[in-house]
Amino acid sequence: MSVTITSSFECGNIRVVSAHDPQDIRLEIESDGKADFFQWFFYRVEAPEGSRRMVIENAARASYEGGWQDYNTCASYDLENWFRVPSRYENGKLEIEHEAKGPVCYYAYFAPYTAHRAMEMTARFGAMDGVEWMPLGKSLDGRPVDALRFGSVAEAKKTIWVIARQHPGESMGSWYAEGFCEALTDPNNNMAQQLLREATVYVVPIMNPDGVARGHLRTNAAGTDLNRAWAEPSAEASPEVLAVRNKMDELGCDLFLDAHGDEAIANNFIAGSEGIPKWSPRLAELLSTFKNQLIQATPDFQDKEGYPIDPAGKANLRIANNQVGERFECLSMTLEMPFKDARTNAMPEEGWSPRRCKQLAVHSIEVMARLAERLR
Incomplete structure (x- = not known):
């Protein structure tokens, strides 16, 4: 045979x-x-x-x-x-x-989301009214690192950043980003439209195009784990992070969400930046509210399982959500999605899936819309 x-x-x-x-x-x-x-x-x-x-x-x-x-x-x-x-x-x-x-x-291992699909998605949304296609730089292999800006820019508006796929094997991050962009461009999504009245939203659908194309799990072409490069990114080892962080420094940040996948924990959860030196009661209240409202919005999210919280002042500032939280004193989070199924709302035949990643993005927008005026 x-x-x-x-x-x-x-x-x-x-x-x-x-x-x-x-x-x-x-x-x-x-x-x-x-x-x-x-x-x-x-x-x-x-x-x-x-x-x-x-x-x-x-x-x-x-x-x-x-x-x-x-x-x-x-x-x-x-x-x-x-x-x-x-x-x-x-x-x-x-x-x-x-x-x-x-x-x-x-x-x-999970439904793939290729670098080419991300390029197509960026081009599709970038051509829409009210969206700006923002080339930020290139990867080590010369692939584009792009952002999409949703909504107008105004001094009174908040600035939100959503990034995905620092770890190339965690393809659920790009599915989440695609669902996020679809919701923001849906004129019938009232919560998305409310969010865009309050905030300018920047989305980076694929941070690590080289690792994605090469079939890597965690690293880029240089063998760098991008989510351990945010303290001192370099053009030689982590140009992808350098390009995005430089643009964030230019534009500011009031809320940051980094979409990932976790291999072991069979649930969706959020890791905050509690251990950063600039952690405050204000940030604690925003993080708690975000998680509680997401629990109310969807049975796919929970806060009983997750990563241990860093001791005060001991956060690893090389990690994106910690570096961004410290750098901008903003609500900064890592969203982790499962490779398996979400135990809180199990669907065995489908498991955790692209469809459910996209739906979680829609619910995330609902929560961001409710929180936007309180972010700063």
Whole structure:
């Protein structure tokens, strides 16, 4: 039986160990080019329709072994509609079983969002009335790092920044950003229109286009984790962060949200900047209000699970939300979404998905609209 496997496309990542039998396909995930991170995979299988069994043999050495527990792989026949297929982590290996309904199927750690799709999205929204397309700089491989400005600029208005995809394997961030942009350009979305009356909103849909294109998990072309480069970004190692931070310094920031994915925690949650030296009761109240209102807005969000809070004054200022919170004394947050499913509102067949990322963005806008006048 003929089996062909490839990952020679944007975002692709897999190494074939053995693929002589659809029931015994052996695979390994490749690490980031200049850094020893790996967990993201995305590949295509051509095989006879019917049962196939794939084993990722180096899963135990992945960056976040806990991410495999209760995880089911994403699959698609058309690269648009993604569903979950049964997966099991045992004896250090991830076993994927699928009763394929066609000869060609794609498998991924999460529904991919390519750098090319982000370019198309930026061009599409950038051509709309009331939106400004803002090229900020280039990546190390020469890819564009772009922002989109929504709403007019006025001195009395607040300034909001939303960025995504510092870690290229966390594709849910770009799905969230796309949903955010769609809502802001929907004339029938009253809360989005209210937000744009109060604030100018800047969105960077893809911070790390090189890592995305190369199929990396966490780093750019230089092997830099961009979310550890915000204190001292450089043109040599982290030009993507340097370009965005310079523009933020120019325009200011009253609210910052950085969209990510967490491998292990099966829920949506927010990490604040409580440990920054300039943390204050005002920022604490804004963060608490934001989280509480998002809980009220959607069953997909919760605040019982999350990261430990940094001790006072001990935050790592290399991390984006901490650096921005300290730099601008503003409400600054990291939104983490799951690779698995949101336990608070489980949908096993779909899991956490592009559709749900987009819907969470819509609810985030509702909360931002209610908070906007209080941000500064």
